[in-house]
Amino acid sequence: MSEPEVIKIIFDKIGNEKWSTIKVCDYLNALGVPTSYAKANRKINSKDGKRKVATANLWRPGQVLRISKNTTYKGIHTYGKRSKKERELIEREVPAIVDVELWEKVQKQLKDNQAESFKNKSRDFLLSSIVKCGDCGLTFIGSNDRKTNRAFYKCIGKQNYKNPIENKKCESKNIPADYSEDMVWEGCLNFINEPGKAVVEIEKNIKSNKEKFVNTEVEINMLNSSLLKKENEKESILDLYRKKLINSKDVEIQLSNIQSEKAQIEEKIKELNQIKDTTNQMLASVNSATEFLNSLKEKSIDADFKTKREIIKSLIKKVTVITNHDLPRKTATLQIEYNFSGNNNYNVEKIEGVTHTDMDSLQQSK
Structure with missing residues (x-):
């Protein structure tokens, strides 16, 4: 399959069939269509940054999104867009792969898809962007179990296409949102009232x-x-x-x-x-x-969601979820790392309470 044919498929599926970028990826990967990286045998930096490694040859939502927003495919190529200086952009006409009408339909559908994802969000998550995975290093995101309506955090590495090198999903433990947020907030209050060791370390x-x-x-x-x-x-x-x-x-x-x-x-x-x-x-x-x-x-007294979020971001560098895979059922431990700690391992609080497995929301282990 030629590159123009792949481009046409992407625009057709999103613009005419109203597919999401993830569904397009599933389709292209099922067909075995090679990515541009695979065709050119290009490599990317490994996680440690010390070597180049081959990609998993998977189409990913980010790639599809970049293609679907690229004006080159409707016949307009622009030079100078990435320049930080305020200079005149240079546009030139190039052979179009899709017509302008379809290109515009795709832009509208992308906006509709984004709006739909926000509409499905049922609650705000206090620890958004702060919780990191001890297994793969990626970020935990807030989610909801539609059957039980329980909120929890899960590693984004469990989703398809998140690991750029290995074609596999993260196997870390999900953690219940309410319970974890309460424990982290309690940790912040304890830190505010007894910060002495951190100041000495600094x-x-x-x-x-x-x-x-x-x-x-x-x-x-x-x-x-x-x-x-x-x-x-x-x-x-x-x-x-x-x-x-x-x-x-x-x-x-x-x-x-x-x-x-x-x-x-x-x-x-x-x-x-x-x-x-x-x-x-x-x-x-x-x-x-x-x-x-x-x-x-003072702020922590009767703090609302916004104030709690502000305090947590001020105090905490990150919260790491450490998953124990050795037991019959996975358990998880949270490690809080504070910004005001000179030694990353010195002022880390382990909250063992999250290892409880008698809660329904902790059954979200895969």
Whole structure:
């Protein structure tokens, strides 16, 4: 099956048959249609970032979504969309694979699909984006059992197409939402009332953190300078194209190379900024910890959902679900890691209560 034929199938299924991106993926994978990565034998970074590995050759919702939003397939190719500078975009006509009417139908259906997913959400989840999986490292998301109407958190790795390398689902334990949220909130209240150990730990590491902060900032500045040079290279290529000194094929080759180099630099900057933010927070917290915690103590009294969410995000770096696979029935333990801890393993609270298996919602184990 040729690439244009695959593109036409994607647009037809979404625009005319009102399929979701997941259903399109199921269909393409069932047909055995290879992805662009598989055709080109391209590889991606492994989870440890130290080596390149082959993909699982699966169509994924993100790929289908990018294709379905791409204006190139309706005959319009735009240069300069990713530039951070406010410069004129360059549009050129290219051979269309689908007509404009179908392309517009697909955009409407994508919006309808998104609206439908929000409509099906029956409650807000206090720990949204905070709970991480101890098995695969992905995020737990809030969900509802339609039969029992019970809410729980489950690893997003249990869904199809979430692991870019291995074609398998995560086998971690689901956790009951109400029970887990109560336990984490109780942990926050305990931390607010007895933060002493965390403050001491920060003070012990203040000197080394200052050095780390300075060194990280220097490296980020150097990388930002390199990123700016790449952006200038990109604008120079576009200027040559505007002056008709190079053709569109040369532009695509040069921009592709520049974009690849920029992506590597941006990934490193993102990593260093996370280190810098964490270090800066730790440095600032020594002088402001008492005042900060006192303000949280006041807010925590009769706190509503929004306030609880604010407090939890202020205090907690992440909550990790550790699944025990050795027992006849899986059990789970929550580990809370606080932002105000100098040592990630020092101020971690294990909430063993989640290992209870006599609750209906804990039966959501697969």
